[in-house]
Amino acid sequence: MSGVAIVGIGMHRFGRTEGVSGRAQAVHAARRALDDAGLRFSDMQFGFGGSHSAGDADTLVSELGLTGLPFINVANGCATGGSALIAADAAIRSGTHDLGIVIGFDKHPRGAFDTDPAEHGIGSWYGETGMMVTTQFFGMKIQRYLHDHGIKPDVLAEIAAKAFRNGARNPMAWRRKEITADEIAAAPMISHPLTQYMYCSPGEGAVALVLCRAEDAHRYTDRPVFLAAATFRSRRYGSFEVFSPWLALDRAPSPTVDAAAAAFDAAGVAPAEVDVAQIQDTESGAELMHMAETGLCAHGEQEELIVSGATAIEGRLPVNTDGGCLANGEPIGASGLRQVHENVLQLRGDAGEHQVPGDPRVGFTHVYGAPGISACTVLTR
Amino acid sequence: MTAPRFVDPSLLTDTADGPALLGSRCSDCGAHTFPRQGGCPRCTGAAMEDVPLSRTGTLWSWTTQGFRPKPPYTGTEAYEPYAVGYVELPDQLLVETRLAETDPDRLEIGMPVELALVPFRGDDQGSVHTYAFVRRTS
Numbered sequence A: 001m002s003g004v005a006i007v008g009i010g011m012h013r014f015g016r017t018e019g020v021s022g023r024a025q026a027v028h029a030a031r032r033a034l035d036d037a038g039l040r041f042s043d044m045q046f047g048f049g050g051s052h053s054a055g056d057a058d059t060l061v062s063e064l065g066l067t068g069l070p071f072i073n074v075a076n077g078c079a080t081g082g083s084a085l086i087a088a089d090a091a092i093r094s095g096t097h098d099l100g101i102v103i104g105f106d107k108h109p110r111g112a113f114d115t116d117p118a119e120h121g122i123g124s125w126y127g128e129t130g131m132m133v134t135t136q137f138f139g140m141k142i143q144r145y146l147h148d149h150g151i152k153p154d155v156l157a158e159i160a161a162k163a164f165r166n167g168a169r170n171p172m173a174w175r176r177k178e179i180t181a182d183e184i185a186a187a188p189m190i191s192h193p194l195t196q197y198m199y200c201s202p203g204e205g206a207v208a209l210v211l212c213r214a215e216d217a218h219r220y221t222d223r224p225v226f227l228a229a230a231t232f233r234s235r236r237y238g239s240f241e242v243f244s245p246w247l248a249l250d251r252a253p254s255p256t257v258d259a260a261a262a263a264f265d266a267a268g269v270a271p272a273e274v275d276v277a278q279i280q281d282t283e284s285g286a287e288l289m290h291m292a293e294t295g296l297c298a299h300g301e302q303e304e305l306i307v308s309g310a311t312a313i314e315g316r317l318p319v320n321t322d323g324g325c326l327a328n329g330e331p332i333g334a335s336g337l338r339q340v341h342e343n344v345l346q347l348r349g350d351a352g353e354h355q356v357p358g359d360p361r362v363g364f365t366h367v368y369g370a371p372g373i374s375a376c377t378v379l380t381r
Numbered sequence B: 001m002t003a004p005r006f007v008d009p010s011l012l013t014d015t016a017d018g019p020a021l022l023g024s025r026c027s028d029c030g031a032h033t034f035p036r037q038g039g040c041p042r043c044t045g046a047a048m049e050d051v052p053l054s055r056t057g058t059l060w061s062w063t064t065q066g067f068r069p070k071p072p073y074t075g076t077e078a079y080e081p082y083a084v085g086y087v088e089l090p091d092q093l094l095v096e097t098r099l100a101e102t103d104p105d106r107l108e109i110g111m112p113v114e115l116a117l118v119p120f121r122g123d124d125q126g127s128v129h130t131y132a133f134v135r136r137t138s
């Protein structure tokens, strides 16, 4: 069994790029990743990739090159990038291939995602009566979480303010203007206790990664980052997920708990060893809950960590150093790979103005989404 | 004069105490679902039977809806604030529901609530109802 290294990274800036299709953004990211590794598309032995609403990844070969490689489309909601990475990891670890590329991209229209109850196996009444609204789910989930753990809602504005502070330091971010916690708290209430600036928006962007066998990594880069683990889990009976007309009385841990534990276990790394973390912040409450569900801290400990600045770029547990989903938006197919891209920059020491000090060695990423899925990675160097 | 129209009559059943939500109960493991379904999500069996859900419970979580949702929402054209939540029905499940109360200061986790049928849209043939939970006073 071979280890797996990331030897090339590329990104198309997140946000809104009028006149540039999602596919074109994907091609841009792929070329950047290939250049970064000093390789050509003809060197790639496989491709895995996907988008939610910007087209099929396998059609990118018409632009990148018709080389005959196996290019497999991945469609797994927010875990599309994570799933592509898991497939690439397995292809290399198993010895099937030595070198390949993963690509995640998207371009969503303005406003919230459209939702159709039938696609989720729910009757039309659910949408008609106004319950098929993702933002409500986040409101109810964090409302209960704050209640269970005795956390004051004020911290939600602090989390968003940190995201915009970090975004202002990241040239690839969408939202680069700082917003104070007071302004965030005073913004229109979307779903109590979450205001407008506490939610991320659908956006655009693309990320590509070139991966190879760990023992070959030094052929392509002098600063390889190793994919120590990539995991994916779905929900168990009793977990609290979006678009649920009912929930079980038995409470089960979120798929985040399972995916994160599996990632740390596979990597042989403890959560306490993490130097930089990118975790799903679809809204402020998600970052709060996921800090504990991933094992990075205890439930109820988040308030102190956030208010004291421990999760800031210069803190002892930097979280969402590129501004996360709040400052980058959420192009579904690209979002998970954005986190990995950011951690590779951090572990290489190439993150510039948003670089975590102290020579970080271990990075962690986490995505979470409908209908109750989570994907995590551990990166080392 | 007929009874008000309901958004989906298959969600309801009649009981001696009045209308109740209609769910399923697994004969093998006792797990409940709402609405009805054929398979048990807990034990993976297929021995589900119809069961009326409790008409009373306690508020487990809640939030508000700050704007008129896009389609597939079909509520009144003008934005009318509403709240939603999960209500714990003892020994059965947590049901997601609209809440009659929309003021955050008057909604609290643990408050006793009971089922009500409330209008959420109207047309030239009158109003269409859905289910909601309201604060229980008795």
Ligand SMILES: [Zn+2]
Binding pocket: B026, B027, B028, B029, B030, B031, B040, B041, B042, B043, B044, B045
């Ligand atoms: Zn059962």
